[in-house]
Amino acid sequence: MVLKKFLFKSSSAGIIFILVFLAGQIDDYFLRCYAAASPRTNNDIMLKIFGQLRQDVGLMVYLKADQYYHGGTHHPQHKTAEYLGKEPCEHAPGAEKADFETKDFFTRLYRAVRHQPARHLSDEQSKEITPWFYLATKLDPQNIKAYVIGGYWLGMRLSKPDEALKFLRQGLFSNPDAWQIYEQVADIYFLVKKDYRKSVVYFERAYSLFNQSETDVFELKHLLVFLAASYEFLGEYPAALKYHEKLLKINPDDAKLKTKISNLTDVIVRTKEQP
Amino acid sequence: MVETALSLTGVGVTYKGKNYTKEALFELSFKVERGEIFGFLGPNGAGKTTTIKAILNLIYPNTGQIEIFGCPASKVCARKRIGYMPEIANYYWYLTAKELLLMYAGILNIPKALALKRIDSFFEIVGLQDAGNVLMKNFSKGMMQKVSLAQALLNDPDLLILDEPAGGLDPVARTQLRSLILELKNKGKTVFFSSHELSEVELICDRVGILKEGRLLKTEKVKDILNQKTQHQSLENYFLNIIKPE
Amino acid sequence: MKTTVLIATNLMKEIFRKKDIYVFVVLLVILLIYLINMNFFDIGGLSRYLKEIGLGMVYLFSLFITVPFSAKLVGEEIQNKTIYPLLAKPVTRFQFIAGKFLGALLVAGASFSLFYFIFYLVDISKGTPVGFILYLETYAFAILMLALLSALTIFLSIHMTFSTTVTLAYLIYFIMSWFGASFRDYFYNFSIPGYIAYYLLPHFEFFDLRDRVVHSWPALPAWVVGCAAAYALIYISVLLYFSAFAFKKKWF
Incomplete structure (x- = not known):
């Protein structure tokens, strides 16, 4: 009787727990079935249930990737770690010691426990940030930055271009008008796959x-440079x-x-002149 | 000279709430001699349980003094020589009867071997031999009362305080309880109990005290009450005559 | 001392006979198995996410056991009237409170130890453990934190109902853990009353070493461990003193 009760309690709790995790998978499955003429938010069951909370948690999870990349420190902690006499951190060179002097014992104790110098993870260790991109996009499929930066890390730094493309395509499915994701996919094809x-x-x-919505000149230049280069590599000089x-x-x-334009013009003229 | 087991002098207890003040006991004074069985009677709300709580230091008298074998009731030493059986028997559901009694025995500084011996012999007397390892949550009300009595008697107390001890007991158990109380008296123990079962009180008590609305109306020897044949044929009639409104 | 220990050790039986703890153990095991088997982009050798989420669950489940258990200790005893036969014995009110606190600590410690041990086994099986001293420090700090939380909850439970106590205890814990360090500047704006409020609040943020384990930071120096332990012990003593003081005035 006792064993029965225990088995009942733990299996009920286990079932509920598994269902919560499965909900995300079921959610994905139904979304693929009812694909997207309408915005994803209209079909997202989890978003309907949990609303803004899901997005907020997704944002927190996304910021974890940044924390992980800096060896577990949050940005404001970088400078205080410098003060603590540890090795200089590239984020806060020459931080003024006087800024961080404090007689408050509690603050000193807190810093000793919770602060560390920021260290960018090595290339081998940087793979540790990837689960947070995965989770962030599961929680909030509209988090375009998570897709873009996750795709960058997977494709460019961790030598996983196929996984990166798969991940970015999921991002495109949820955000069909996100120029940033198209750009990142294109970057991977250009720089890594040479396609x-x-x-x-x-x-x-x-x-x-991009033209429709953005005014960021730096990003516009990036697009134009790589478009031009892609066409050039394909031999489509005009x-x-x-x-x-x-x-x-x-x-x-x-x-x-x-100079480049002049050279290209010459090439085009020469090509036209050839029989 | 007979030692006084329990002494109350001018004890007053006032309950104070947000919107009310109630005087539960008013200048209560009486003594219980060692070896006596004292019945504490009164209608509902008279203050019997309040008196017992004051004796046990569960509440603090606003005035007066309470002493147990000469030790103030507020001191821990006073509770070393008493055993208390509450009116409503509730114990920790997650302990077995034996574990519960062993815990109390530990608190009372009774060596484990002696405690086990007492527990086993008591269980034998009341018929709980097979229930020692059963969790308290599975006990019936009657079984709970028996355990309640067991924990009160665990330290072989010199003063036993019982609050409505017969409640929840079947006739057989009541008879056993009565014999037990008389046996304790023969051993020189003192018993102080409150009860509504006047027939039981009549059979075993040496003296009774009658409380009404926080005031002690009378203390009298049971023998003397019953000897007054012209006025009272029973303790019940005596009790009803005392407490009736003037 | 013996009375206190007796009251405490008998409380342990409740948590293991009530079986709630086993439900959390099962949940934790399921979660850890799920996490181990999660595939992130076919990348092998990932361990920090497991430490972060696993350790987070260990702390969370310990909180779920500690706070409600501590909150009901005194109130349930009074409500069920089990306090009458206990206080009728030669037990002082301070011994009662101390016994309840020690019991709550034993329960919290036992639960946390069990969860932490499961997590530790999983972590070392993944092949990326941190130094043993750091695991030990994290464990010790967590126990101190749970002790502080138990003492706070018991103190609150003497003055409030069960649900209010649980809510307030959780609120204080989470607010101080997340924002405790930032409060200093805010409170200092209010001069002396602000300083007093800042120092009176229980600073749970001192005891969270999860980031150290997750990111393999070095172990804490001895002076930090000593100071944090001293802070916890002093705070607990003060809370217990005031709890016993308030409890002593109660009528039952």
């Missing part, structure tokens, strides 16, 4: 979405020239760019 045909497709898509000229409009004084 310029595909990189052109994704850069073009990113560029078309298209490459078009994008170099757009770049020149942003950087009219760039001498190297002017």
Whole structure:
């Protein structure tokens, strides 16, 4: 009787626990079945149940990746660790000791317990940040940054381009208008896989979405540079020239760019002249 | 000279709440001599349980003094020589009867071997031999009362305080309780108990005290009450005559 | 002392006979198994997420046991009237409170030890353990934290109902753990009353060493361990003193 009661209690608790974890998987499955003419938020069962809380937790989980990359420290702690006389941290060179003097014993005790110098993880260790991107996007599929930065780390730093592309495609499924994700996919095709045909497709898509909504010049330049380079590697010089000229409009004084445009123009002319 | 087991002098207890003040006991004074069986009677709400709680230091008298074998009731030494059986027997559901009694024995500084011997012999008397290892949550009310009595008698107390001891006991158990109390008296122990069972009180008590609305109306020897044949044929009639409104 | 220990050790039987603890053990094992088998992008050798989530659950489950258990100790005793036969014995009110606190600590310690041991086994089986001293320090600090929390909860339970006590205890714990370090500047704006309030609050944030285990930071120096332990012991003593003082005035 006693054993029965115990088995009943623990199996009930176990079942509830497993169901909570399975809910995310079931959620994904139904979303794929009812694919997305309408925004994902309308179909997201978990979002309907938990609402904003899920997104907030997702954000916290995403920020964990940054904490992990810095060896477990939060950004404000970097400077105090410098003060504690530990080795300088690249985030806070030359932090003034006087800023952190305190007679408050509790603060000193807290810092001794909870503060450490920030250390960027080595390439081998940096894989430890990836679970947080995974979890952040599970909790909040609209967290575009999590997809982009996760994709970057997987594709560019951890030599997992296929996994990165799979992850980014999930991001595109949830955020079909996110130019940042298209850009990151294109970057991986260009830099890692050297598949310029595909990189052109994704850069073009990113560029078309970008023009509509963004004003960040740095990102625009990135897109134009890589679009131009992709076309150039494919031998499609007129298209490459078009994008170099757009770049020149942003950087009219760039001498190297002017030279590049001149060279491309020559190549195009020579190509036309050949029978 | 007979030692006084229990002495109350001018004891007053006032309950104070947010919107009320109630005087539960008013200048209560009486003594219980060693070796006596004293019955403490009164209608519901008279203050019997309040008196017992004051004796046990569960509540603090606003006025007066209480002494147990000469030791103030507020001191721990006073409780070393008493055994108390509460009106409502409730014990820790997660302990077995034996574990509960062994815990109390430990608190009373009774060596484990002696405690086990007493527990076993008491269980034998009341018919709980097979229930020693059963969790308290599975005990019936009657079984709980028996355990309650066992824990009161564990340290072979010189003064036994019982609050409505017959409640929840079947007739056989009541008879056993009565014999037990008389046996304790023969050993020179003192018993102080409150009860509504006047027939039981009549059979075993040496003296009774009658309380009404916090005031002690009368203390009288049972023998003398019953000898007054012209006025009272029983303790019950005496009791009813004392407490009736004037 | 003997009375205190007796009251405490008998409380242990409750948690193991009530079986709630086994439910948490099962949940923890299921969670750890799930975490071990999680595949993140086909990357092998990941361990920090396991430490973070696993250790977080260990702490959380310990809290789920400690706070409600401590909160009901005094109130349930009074409500069920089991306090009458106990206080009718030669037991002082201070011994009662001390016994209840020690019992709560034993229960919290036993639960945490069990969960922590399971976590430790899983962690070393993954092949990326941190130094043993750090595990030991984390364990000791967690026990101190649970002791402080038990004492606080018992103190609150003498003045409040069960549900209010549990809510307030959890609130104080989580607020101080997350924001305790940031409170100093805020409270200092209020001059002396602010200083008093800041120092009166229980600083649970001193006792959380999870980040050290997760990110393999070095072990704490001895002076830090000593100071934190002294803080906890002093605070607990003060709480118990005031608990006993308040309890002594109670009528039953």
